[in-house]
Amino acid sequence: MKSFLSLITLAVLGLPxxxxxxxxxxxxxxxxxxxxxxxxxxxxxxxxxxxxxAKFTLQLQIKQRRTAKSTELLYQVLWPKERAGEAVLLKxxxxxxxxxVFIPPDKFQTLTAGQMKEAxxxxxxxxxxxxxxxxxxxxxxxxxxxxLNKVSCQVLESRSGSAAVxxxxxxxxxxxxxxxxxxxxxxxxxxxxxxxxTNDDTNRNIPAKLAxxxxxxxxxxxxxxxxxxxxxxxxxxxxxxxxxxxxxPPG
Amino acid sequence: MTFFTVIVRxxxxxxxxxxxxxxGISIGIAAVVALVGISRGFxxxxxxxxxxxxxxxxxxxxxxxxxxxxxxxxxxxxxxxxPKIAATCGLFVDLTSIESSSMTIVSAREWGGxxxxxxxxxxxxxxxxxxxxxxxxxxxxxxVLKKKLGDPIQIEAKELTVVGIVDGGALVENGSVILSLPxxxxxxxxxxxxxxxxxxxxxxxxEEDIKKLCAEINVLIPEARAMPAGDNVGNSQAYKxxxxxxxxxxxxxxxxxxxxxxxxxxxxxxxxxQEICILLAIGWRxxxxxxxxxxxxxxxxxxxxxxxxxxxxxxxKVLERMPAIHGLLEPDLSPRLMAISVAISVIVGVxxxxxxxxxxSRLKPSLxxxx
Numbered sequence: 154m155k156s157f158l159s160l161i162t163l164a165v166l167g168l169p170x171x172x173x174x175x176x177x178x179x180x181x182x183x184x185x186x187x188x189x190x191x192x193x194x195x196x197x198x199x200x201x202x203x204x205x206x207a208k209f210t211l212q213l214q215i216k217q218r219r220t221a222k223s224t225e226l227l228y229q230v231l232w233p234k235e236r237a238g239e240a241v242l243l244k245x246x247x248x249x250x251x252x253x254v255f256i257p258p259d260k261f262q263t264l265t266a267g268q269m270k271e272a273x274x275x276x277x278x279x280x281x282x283x284x285x286x287x288x289x290x291x292x293x294x295x296x297x298x299x300x301l302n303k304v305s306c307q308v309l310e311s312r313s314g315s316a317a318v319x320x321x322x323x324x325x326x327x328x329x330x331x332x333x334x335x336x337x338x339x340x341x342x343x344x345x346x347x348x349x350x351t352n353d354d355t356n357r358n359i360p361a362k363l364a365x366x367x368x369x370x371x372x373x374x375x376x377x378x379x380x381x382x383x384x385x386x387x388x389x390x391x392x393x394x395x396x397x398x399x400x401x402p403p404g
Numbered sequence: 405m406t407f408f409t410v411i412v413r414x415x416x417x418x419x420x421x422x423x424x425x426x427x428g429i430s431i432g433i434a435a436v437v438a439l440v441g442i443s444r445g446f447x448x449x450x451x452x453x454x455x456x457x458x459x460x461x462x463x464x465x466x467x468x469x470x471x472x473x474x475x476x477x478x479x480x481x482x483x484x485x486x487p488k489i490a491a492t493c494g495l496f497v498d499l500t501s502i503e504s505s506s507m508t509i510v511s512a513r514e515w516g517g518x519x520x521x522x523x524x525x526x527x528x529x530x531x532x533x534x535x536x537x538x539x540x541x542x543x544x545x546x547x548v549l550k551k552k553l554g555d556p557i558q559i560e561a562k563e564l565t566v567v568g569i570v571d572g573g574a575l576v577e578n579g580s581v582i583l584s585l586p587x588x589x590x591x592x593x594x595x596x597x598x599x600x601x602x603x604x605x606x607x608x609x610x611e612e613d614i615k616k617l618c619a620e621i622n623v624l625i626p627e628a629r630a631m632p633a634g635d636n637v638g639n640s641q642a643y644k645x646x647x648x649x650x651x652x653x654x655x656x657x658x659x660x661x662x663x664x665x666x667x668x669x670x671x672x673x674x675x676x677x678q679e680i681c682i683l684l685a686i687g688w689r690x691x692x693x694x695x696x697x698x699x700x701x702x703x704x705x706x707x708x709x710x711x712x713x714x715x716x717x718x719x720x721k722v723l724e725r726m727p728a729i730h731g732l733l734e735p736d737l738s739p740r741l742m743a744i745s746v747a748i749s750v751i752v753g754v755x756x757x758x759x760x761x762x763x764x765s766r767l768k769p770s771l772x773x774x775x
Contacts, residue, residue: 379501400561
């Protein structure tokens with residue numbers, strides 16, 4: 154009788170555990186799909202602190218087209234006045250990243266592959282950080298669970314070659330609550346924490362406040378989203394050198 | 405010695421324990437006052453804003469967001485023809501980050517619409533025409549954004565000039581950046597879109613008539629929802645969520661208070677077993693013993709409630725003055741909320757005392773002999 158009860162107990166405890174075991178690849182695919190959400194427009198406030206302790210604030214607008222095949226991002230500075238019009242166009246297609254920086258009135262600079270690791274508008278984020286979708290990488294594994302700020306998260310590890318990224322995923326809302334990027338040696342180089350989650354215009358949970366730390370340079374940046382509009386219409390020219398100069402929001 | 409003296413002496417027997425219990429209840433009640441006061445204040449300030457604009461009905465699609473979803477401005481034309489409608493005014497109200505400040509209300513109003521009439525100029529002037537690249541700021545908005553007349557202010561990618569500071573008669577109005585609708589539609593690439601229609605009904609309509617009118621409008625425009633002014637925010641998902649969170653957190657705090665008082669009263673009953681038995685032996689009825697314990701716990705609740713209201717009110721006042729939220733809060737610290745909070749505290753006290761009172765009533769007078 155005792156062994157029968159033990160068997161039942163094991164079955165009861167064991168079955169749901171295996172049923173709830175998240176499939177890392179399916180989870181990553183789901184998260185990748187959420188990022189590849191077509192054409193959208195966002196407004197973001199960026200508060201940064203340099204390694205020297207100097208503070209800066211930028212108002213940015215982001216025009217983006219994200220699909221499974223390609224990503225096109227246009228970051229434009231709206232404020233302060235002295236930096237208004239500065240823009241960065243980033244593209245990724247077939248694993249290749251490219252970028253162009255525009256400084257008004259007419260200075261264009263093409264970013265080399267090596268420059269993709271440089272800071273976006275002096276923040277703790279690199280150009281590559283905002284462009285790459287590590288949830289599409291081949292190697293995806295659940296490496297543990299952890300409670301972050303009272304939110305139970307699955308830790309998803311994404312690997313591509315020597316690059317590794319860990320994401321703490323709130324499974325209820327499907328939102329990464331923390332992302333850490335590592336050097337090949339295993340040292341954490343960047344940490345992105347979600348401070349506030351809200352619903353977007355499609356009723357999806359999205360991070361609305363992010364705190365980013367460059368753990369090597371000792372800089373920090375806070376991003377606060379104030380608007381996100383999906384289903385906007387862009388012209389192909391919006392994502393060209395010509396589009397870099399157009400700071401009008403999409404209709 | 406009066407009955408009341410016995411009750412007070414019971415509580416004063418262990419002043420530290422009684423004091424700590426009072427602190428526990430006070431914190432719980434302070435949470436009720438602060439959280440519920442803030443969420444109700446939020447709703448009321450919107451309601452006041454609507455009234456200040458002379459609005460009887462608001463047509464919007466609040467959904468889950470704090471700012472309503474945009475819809476075609478032509479919808480307004482289908483409402484205008486309805487009887488019992490005196491005037492309509494299209495608006496585009498947005499919550500957005502301006503320059504270095506966080507979320508600010510941008511209220512773009514139909515040029516010439518009645519929503520402009522309620523603005524009292526404190527200084528400067530109103531825009532001269534619909535496309536003049538200028539804004540007026542509510543008093544609080546001017547303070548939060550650190551702007552004065554003639555200062556530039558950037559909204560989206562467009563730099564505008566502050567030409568007036570206004571008193572809109574309500575916190576929401578005074579916390580807004582106000583500009584003409586066509587100008588904002590152009591700046592934000594929302595040509596032909598609005599997200600709110602303010603409606604003035606013909607004078608003399610009662611609450612029931614207003615509700616009937618809302619129902620008629622809802623049939624005409626299923627894309628949005630017409631509600632009596634003030635009700636629209638209260639019915640939004642976002643507000644309901646905030647309100648539920650406030651009450652939920654308060655409830656938890658109150659449950660902690662219940663357990664604290666119950667623990668204190670149980671300890672009191674156990675420690676005073678002999679005294680209670682003697683009281684029974686000298687002729688006190690069991691009902692009187694129950695009443696004594698319940699009154700002790702109710703007194704704890706009353707004092708804790710008063711303390712909680714004071715702590716909560718002070719806490720909210722301190723919050724109001726914090727730079728990050730200065731000008732954004734108009735908590736409802738009405739006597740009604742305070743009375744409700746104290747009443748909750750007294751009820752909590754009585755409920756907490758029920759079990760200890762029942763335990764004390766079951767004591768036998770003969771136990772007094774056992775020492």
